[in-house]
Amino acid sequence: MTDFNVxxxxxxxxxxxxxxGYLDAHTAPELENAFDKLIKENRYSIVVNFTDLAYxxxxxxxxxxxxxxxxxxxxxxxxxxxxxxNVFNIFxxxxxxxxxxxxxxxxxxxxxxxxxxxx
Amino acid sequence: MNAKxxxxxxxxxVNSSTENLSHVRDFIRDAAEECGFSKETSGKIILxxxxxxxxxxxxxxxxxxxxxxxVEVKFSNSKFSISITDSGTHFDPNKIPEPNLKKYYDEKxxxxxxxxxxxxxxxxxxxxxxxxxxxxxxxxxxxxx
Numbered sequence: 668m669t670d671f672n673v674x675x676x677x678x679x680x681x682x683x684x685x686x687x688g689y690l691d692a693h694t695a696p697e698l699e700n701a702f703d704k705l706i707k708e709n710r711y712s713i714v715v716n717f718t719d720l721a722y723x724x725x726x727x728x729x730x731x732x733x734x735x736x737x738x739x740x741x742x743x744x745x746x747x748x749x750x751x752x753n754v755f756n757i758f759x760x761x762x763x764x765x766x767x768x769x770x771x772x773x774x775x776x777x778x779x780x781x782x783x784x785x786x
Numbered sequence: 787m788n789a790k791x792x793x794x795x796x797x798x799x800v801n802s803s804t805e806n807l808s809h810v811r812d813f814i815r816d817a818a819e820e821c822g823f824s825k826e827t828s829g830k831i832i833l834x835x836x837x838x839x840x841x842x843x844x845x846x847x848x849x850x851x852x853x854x855x856x857v858e859v860k861f862s863n864s865k866f867s868i869s870i871t872d873s874g875t876h877f878d879p880n881k882i883p884e885p886n887l888k889k890y891y892d893e894k895x896x897x898x899x900x901x902x903x904x905x906x907x908x909x910x911x912x913x914x915x916x917x918x919x920x921x922x923x924x925x926x927x928x929x930x931x
Contacts, residue, residue, distance in 0.1 A: 670808075692840040693804035722811075724836045725899035753829060760906050761899060 673701045681777045682710045687719040690727035698727065702734045711743025714776040717750040723757055735767070744768070746776040794821055794861040802843045802872070803851035810839050810857055814868065817859045821866055823929065830907040831866065831927055837900035838870045838923050846874025846921060864929040871922040879913045879923075 671694035672687040682705055690698065705713065715731075735745045748770040750758070758764065770776040798813050800806040814835045818828040839855055847853040856871040879901065904911050910926040 689808065691804070691807050691836060692843065693807055722833075724807075724833060724840065725903055726840060728899060753826070757833070757903070760903065 671697060673697050675701060675705065677710075678777055679781070681712045681714055681780050683773060683777075684713060684715045685719065686715060686717055689722040690720060691722070691724045692726035695726040695730050698730045699733070702730065706734075706737060709741070711738045711741040712780050713738060713743060713745045714770075714773055714780075715745060715747050716773050717747065717754055720751075720754055723754055725761075728758065728761060728763070731763075731767070744780075746770060746779065748773040748776045792821055792861060794859065797856065797858040799854055799856045801851055802847040802853035802855055802874070804840070804843055805851075806855075807836055807839060810855075811836055813857065814859065817861070818866065821861045821929070823866065823927070827927065831868070831925070834904045834907040834925050835868050835870065837904050838868075838925060841900050841923075842870060842872045842874065842921075845877050846872045848875070865926055866929065867924055867926040869922055869924045871916065871920055873918070873920050876915065876919070876921055 670688040671690060672685075674685045674687075676683045676685065684698075684701060686698070688694075702713075705711070731745055738745050746768045747758070749772065750769065755769070758767075758769075763769075768776070768779065770779070794817060796813075796817055798810070800809060811832050814832050815828055818831050819825075823831065835857065839857070842853075842855050843849060843851075853872060853874050856869075858869045858871070860867045860869075904923075904925060908925045909928050910924070912924045912926075914922040914924065916922050
């Protein structure tokens with residue numbers, strides 16, 4: 668059994684996805700389901716918190732690619748926070764920092780959404 | 787015995803289910819760390835092998851879990867090689883273009899990232915067509931001085 672878990676928290680108008688364990692081709696469908704559910708509920712402002720994610724393969728990266736446009740089309744986004752260096756290096760290798768915002772802390776990512784609402 | 791003179795040869799066969807990716811990763815982690823690779827380099831090798839096996843499950847066996855994947859590890863003369871062999875549909879790696887993330891984003895296309903990662907993470911990536919309609923990819927990493 669691959670150890671993986673997805674859970675979603677609501678912080679104001681922002682939805683935080685907590686990832687835990689190993690995200691690979693076997694577990695990526697669980698993350699897809701979480702995104703599908705958020706879209707069904709019209710929740711488009713997403714922060715993905717990577718604190719407890721130990722591993723990611725391209726199958727996991729592909730999920731963020733597949734959903735980011737829908738979020739942006741609906742005035743939301745997918746922002747990333749609390750990534751370990753190892754996990755960030757994989758995102759970096761594939762050029763993700765060009766297309767996504769990365770934050771050291773979850774609160775900074777949430778703040779970014781809230782600033783946008785105020786302005 | 788120092789790490790450079792160490793030799794290792796080991797093999798596992800798993801069926802083509804994504805559930806087995808974690809077993810393959812554990813198998814590679816044990817072998818790479820036993821040969822003396824750092825945690826960081828072992829991590830790169832593990833990811834490259836995961837990508838190769840994922841490609842086999844996805845493209846060669848089209849997500850059927852009835853195929854076999856043979857993963858063989860060899861270490862000698864500072865070279866750590868992993869061969870991943872399947873008997874599924876052949877695909878021509880030269881026909882897969884290098885991914886361009888921006889283009890992917892614009893065209894909503896996600897694929898080819900695995901092959902790109904394998905190339906970036908390993909020192910050598912070689913594709914072979916074997917007899918009896920088998921396909922093989924060999925990934926290699928050299929131990930640095």
